[in-house]
Amino acid sequence: MHQTPHNVTAELEEGAIRLRVDREIYPLPAIYGASYVFIDRCFVFLERDGEGRVVVTLQARDPNPAEEALRALVGEFSNELLSCAWRHQITAENRHLIEAVTSQALAGAMGPPSLDDLASFDFTSDGFEDPLGIAQSWEEKHGRKNKAQEAGAAGAGEEEGGR
Amino acid sequence: MSRIDLRQLRLDPRAPAFFRWREVGEHVVVTNLEGRYLLLSLDEFKRFAEGQVEAGSPLHQRLDEANLLRASYRVEEAAAALRRRKSFLQGGGVSLGILVVTLRCNETCVYCHASRANMEAVQTDMSLETAEKAVDLLLSTTSPSITIEFQGGEPLVNFAAVQRVIEAAKAKNQAIGKRLEFTMVTNLALMDEEKLGYLLDNHVQICTSIDGPEKLHNAQRKLPTGDAHQRAVRWIKEINHRYEAMGLDPTLYHVEALLTTTRETLPLWKEVVDTYVGLGCRALFLRPIDPFGFAERTRLRVEYPRSQYMEFYRRAVDYMIELNKQGVEILERYAAIFLTKILGGEDPNFLDLRSPAGTGIGQMAVNYDGEVFTCDEGRMLHEMGDDTFLLGHVDTHRYRELVGHETVRAAVIASNLDGQPDCTNCAYNPYCGTVPANNHKTAGSMFGRMRESAICAVHKGIQDYLFEKLATADAETRAILERWTTHRPREHFIQGL
Amino acid sequence: MMTLRFSRALYAGEAVDEALGAFAHLVTAERSATAEAWELRLTCLYPAHTRRIVGELGNYALARTIERGGAL
Known part of the structure; x- marks a missing residue:
């Protein structure tokens, strides 16, 4: 067992390190954020344990990594996790300020659409693709769902998975 | 503590x-x-x-x-x-367009690998067609002013593309009427009378690289003839002389020089300042080395702890202040940028030191082959095999598509200090900035982690130094620091004025 | 043959499908679903590279999940 604070515990196994992350302290978007930063350095797998924690497995790309390198990953990942968790909180708190500055910066730089831009614009009323969830509010994107919504989502997932 | x-x-x-x-x-x-x-x-x-x-x-x-x-x-x-x-957000847009007209370079520098190719690599020259398309793209900016900066490689190697850009941009701007400027960053070794005449006739601002005193410069910037410094100095003197002959104020119009601070530079703070003063420069930008463009082995040779850099910085700027007291006009560029924000309440729109950063919304870089990047650092990452900051191509993408690219949106959000851990609580938040490409290279994400960021350490260190100075400065020192915030526009370099 | 389980609470089903599509030239797979997880029973077409292929497939599924804004 690698020595880390109680809210993140890490175990070394063959060629990989497993971290158990307390979701009370590190919300899921923070775990996703930190994991995303590591996918070019490691193979990253997420699981849930029976106690509500998320188990993050960081598997070295090198099949025979030095133990020291794996241990370094724990520290590095923990730092990124903390940074993402704090950013998650700050973003929620400063959302209006960040949105105002971002939209002004982008709108100012892009300017109004030209006739060429409008020629290729989709004027149909169909929904548009929004893979990053830019058009969603924070609550829609990351907020907790009520039980009815969760049940609905699980049902939808069942169908999707059965394709 | x-x-x-x-x-x-x-x-x-x-x-x-x-x-x-x-x-x-x-x-x-x-x-x-x-x-x-x-x-x-x-x-x-x-x-x-x-x-x-x-x-x-x-x-x-x-x-x-x-x-x-x-x-x-x-x-x-x-x-x-x-x-x-935050006035840079009002009617903003790309105001700096970097054109890499070739990767070929006649000099071999110890800190530069990914940004250069050997002289026979003619396939890394920008074609004239791409040069024209790059002009069309950059003049589509929403910004009322645009500076086109020729870089390389060594831009004098592909002078035909430089000329085509200047001619196409001037012609196109007749109908648009933007404040158009051209800047060339050149090592000057391939300068000749004909090229210089063309650049002066077309009001192109000329910048060069001076790594410090002759011995250090020649050791870091290698020419087969071993005289990179001598060649640069010869042309700096000649160009400054020509400006004077044209009736231009030499305190405002002279060759600007850029320093690359390596480990070897650090003990030579006094010699570096003296070299710049001796060349007639009025500004010195003590930038630490970037993490781009060189191999890991080289990094270990040229890199240094940021505490050593800060010691270098303090000594050099203290010395510059002393020189100012003796009547020599020389300023440090980082200090001038921060002081303008601190004392003047304005943002001088230095694209790497603002929130959000200028990545993709204030600048763009067009590579020799027409590929467009958010910034030159993003272009260098591409040369190292990382396409994170690649936005598109001059053949296929319009300005608005490139600025609206999801990578630009991500960079704008990531470089907003009000969403950045540590920066939200930092006293220097109103004056500071972070560079997404640098964060991406060093920490694996555009957000980076400021506590571990060398750039953050440097920014904090410089502002600590400046506030210490402001707290303890006598009237003369205070007046010098205030004078450093004075911006004198160089109207001669604006096309058509 | 090996089984990969992707928790429904952590991975989007569409993202797992996309990953499988992207790696179809490297693996054959049988898909199934339980109440808790999307399951893939995988056979790598290049057994010597199983570790890497499975790792990359996992990264792909995770990245696409995150890019979609999460599992749900």
Whole structure:
């Protein structure tokens, strides 16, 4: 067992390190954020344990990594996790300020659409693709769902998975 | 170690307006939301934070003037100050277009690998067709002003593309009427009378690289003839002489030089400053080395701990201030940028030092093959095999598509200091900035982690130094620092004026 | 043959499908679903590279999940 604070515990196994992350302290978007930063350095797998924690497995790309390198990953990942968790909180708190500055910066730089831009614009009323969830509010994107919504989502997932 | 014990401090949330603070030397820097600052003694800070400042006292008056008191907080004044500070967002747009007209370079520099190719690699020259398309793209900017910067490689190697860009841009701008400027960053070794005549006739600003005294410069920037420094110096003197002959004010019009600070530079702070002063330069930009463009083995040879860099910086700038007291006009560019924000309440729109950064919304880089990047750092990452900052191509993408690219949106959000851990609480938040490409390279994400960021350490270190100076400066030093914030436009370089 | 389980609470079903599509030239797979997880029974077409292929497939599914804004 690698020595880390109680809210993140890490175990070394063959060629990989497993971290158990307390979701009370590190919300899921923070775990996703930190994991995303590591996918070019490691193979990253997420699981849930029976106690509500998320188990993050960081598997070295090198099949025979030095133990020291794996241990370094724990520290590095923990730092990124903390940074993402704090950013998650700050973003929620400063959302209006960040949105105002971002939209002004982008709108100012892009300017109004030209006739060429409008020629290729989709004027149909169909929904548009929004893979990053830019058009969603924070609550829609990351907020907790009520039980009815969760049940609905699980049902939808069942169908999707059965394709 | 902090001399303020937060456990002992009984903060009164009703008295101070929103503030951030940082201990600097014997003082505490306090800044408010809109970037006004005060330097307080420890005792004054304690009284301020605890709401123990007597109304009508001199300290109360200072706090009130700096808009740091909740009871008398002037919202409209704050909003106006904030708008002024973020004025680069109003009618913004790409104001710097970097054109890499070739990767070929005649010099081999110890710190540059990914950004150059050997002289026979003609396939890395920008075609004339691509040059014209790059002009069309850059002049589509929403910004009323645009500087086209020729870079390489060595841009003099593909002078035909430089000429085509200048001619196409000037012709196209006739109908558009933007404030159009051209800048060339060249090592000058391939300069000749014909090229110089063309550049001067077309009002192209010329910048070069000087790594310091001759021995250091020639050791780091290698020519087969071993005389890179001598060649650069010869042309700097010639160009400055020509400017004077044209009747231009030599204090304003002279070759600008850029320094790359390597480990070898650090002990030579005095020699570096003397070299620049000797060449007639009025500004020196003491930038630490970037993490781009060189192999890991090279990095270990040229890199250095940031504490060593800060010692170098302090010594060099102290010396520059002393020279100013003796009547020599030389300023440090980092200090000038920060001081303009701190003392002037304005943002000089230096694209790497603003929030959000200029990545993709204030600058773009067009590579020799027409690929477009958010910035030159993003272009260098591409040469190292990482396409994160690749936005598109001049053949297939319009300006608006490139600026609206999801990578640009991500970079704008990532470089907003109000969403950045550490920066949200930092006293220097109103004056600072972060570079997404640098964060991506060093920490694996555009956000980076400021506590581990070398750039953050440098920015904090420089601002600590400047606030220490402001806290202790005599009238003469203060006047010098204020003079460094003076911006004198170089109208000669604006096309058509 | 090996089984990969992707928790429904952590991975989007569409993202797992996309990953499988992207790696179809490297693996054959049988898909199934339980109440808790999307399951893939995988056979790598290049057994010597199983570790890497499975790792990359996992990264792909995770990245696409995150890019979609999460599992749900």
